[in-house]
Amino acid sequence: MSVRPEAPQPRLHDWFARSAHRHGDGRTALEVDGHHLGYAALSALADTVAGTVLARHAGRPARVGLLASRSVLAYAGYLGILRLGATVVPLNPAFPLARSGDVAKEAGLDLVLADASLPDLDSLPVPVLRLTDRDLLDPPAESPVPAPPPAPAVSGNDLAYILFTSGSTGRPKGVPVTHDNVAAYLGHVIPRYGLGPGARVSQTFDLTFDPSVYDMFAAWGSGATLVVPTRDDVLSPVRYVNERRITHWNSVPSVAAIAMRLRALKPGAMPTLRWSLFCGEALKTAHAGAWAAAAPNSTLENIYGPTEMTVTWTEYRLPADPADWPDTGNGTVPIGTPYPGQEHLVLDEDGRPADEGELCARGSQRFPGYLDPADDAGRFHAFDGRRATAYDGSGPLTPEHWYRTGDRVRRQADGTLVHLGRIDHQLKIHGYRVELGEIELLLTRQPGVTDAVVLAVPGRKGEPVLRAVCTGGPADPAELLDALREKLPAYMVPATVGFTEALPLNANGKVDRAALVASLSRPEAA
Incomplete structure (x- = not known):
C-alpha cells in the first residue's frame, strides 16, 4: 500500500496569493x-515591485532589504520581494542609517x-x-514595468x-526564519483567532519587529483587512x-499602560474589538483588566515567543470573568502553554528539569540557527533525558537541539508558565530586545572610555x-x-552617562551590577 506524501506547507507569499x-x-x-x-490591486502592485527589481537589478536577488514604513511601498515591497522568491530583510527608517548599513553587510x-x-541613502x-508610493500607484505610461516571470x-x-536583534557581540545578530517555520505558526493562529473576510486587523508593529508578521499574514492569509495606523494613532488606541x-x-x-495612564480605557470604550492580543513584554494584570473592561466583547490573550521561535509560541487566554483570573504572585498574566506540536523544557542552573528555571524550546517553529x-554556541542545549549540555558549535546544529530562550x-x-524575567543582562524596552553588552561595547570604543557598564x-x-x-x-x-x-x-541610547574612578567588584571579582543599580535607582524627575 503506497503512502501519499504530505502536501508541502504554503510558502509565505502563498498565504497572500491564495486570498488574492x-x-x-x-x-x-x-x-x-x-x-x-x-487583494487584486495589492497583488498587482507587488508584481510591479518584483518587475521593477528585476528590470533594474542584474539577476534575481537572493536577499533584499526593505527600508520603508507605514506606506503602500512598505507592504507591496514586502510582498514583491517574496514574489521573487527572495528573502525579506526589513530595515527601520527610524533607526540610524549606519545601523541599517551594518545589517546590510551582515x-x-x-x-x-x-x-x-x-535622506543619505x-x-x-x-x-x-528608490521608489515612492506614487511610482507604484501612478506609474508613467511611457515606461511600463515588465511583468515578473513566474x-x-x-x-x-x-x-x-x-530579522536582526540586538547582539551581545556589539553587532546586530541575524535571526533567519524559514517558510516552514512561518507556515507552522500561521496554521495555528489564523483559525484560533477566527480570522477571515470581514475581520479588520491592527498593525501597530514596525516591520523590524516580528509580531508584524502576524499582523500582515494572519490577515492576508485569511482574507481579512490589514489596517495600518499613523504613529499618532498608535498613541491613541481607543480612537484608532x-x-x-x-x-x-x-x-x-x-x-495599554499608556492608554490606562491617560484614562482612555473607559468601560465599554472599544465595542468593536473581538480579539485582543498582547506580546513583546510582560503583561501586567492591572493593564489587562483595564483593557478588558474597555473592550467587553473581546477575548484577551497574552502571547509570548522569542524571535527565534517564530513570532509567538505560547498562549494564555484570560477567563471572561476577572474573578477567575490567576494570581501569579508577580502581578503579571501567565504566558501560558506552548502551541500544539511545540516542545519545551524548564531547566535549573545545573541543566536539570525543574519547575522554575530557564525556558528551552524546540519544534516546527524553531529557527534553523543564527x-x-x-552565534549558535551557548544558545542551544542537547538533552539526554536527565541533564542538558550546552551546544558548543563544534558539531551540526539539528532540530533535536533545544533553543535557550534566556527567560x-x-x-x-x-x-501553565509564568514569566519571571531574564536570566542574563538582556531586557526589553518598548517591546524591543536590548543587549546591554552591545551598548557597552560601543561605549568602550569611544575616546576617553576605558570600561563601561549599562x-x-x-x-x-516604573x-x-x-x-x-x-x-x-x-x-x-x-x-x-x-x-x-x-x-x-533611540530606545538603546542611555538617558545618562556618568564616570567613576573604578567599577565596584563583588566577591568573585566581577563587576557588582547590583551595587551600581542600587546607587542609580532613583526614579526619573518629573
Missing part, C-alpha cells in the same frame, strides 16, 4: 495612508528597496532601488525573512480602534531607564551620547 485568488478586489487587503487596496544583501524620500554599502520554486527550508472599526488588536502591553553560526519561568501545577534602573513610573557608568576620561557625556545615536536606535 479567492477575493480579487471584492475584499480590501490593505488600508494605509488614506489608500484602500483590494545579511549579505543584494540590494535595498527604499523609500526615495529618505547613498551611504548604504549595497545598491539602492515565481521560482521555493523550498520550505528556504528563508522567508531575516473606534474610527477604523478594528476587530483584532495586537500590540505590546505598554500601549545567520552567523558563531526564567515558573511552571504552575496545571502546567544598567536598567526603574524610572519615575519603566526601565538605561544609565551608563564608565571609567576613564576625560570625556564629554553629551559627545558620547551623540556617538551612540549615530549607531543605535
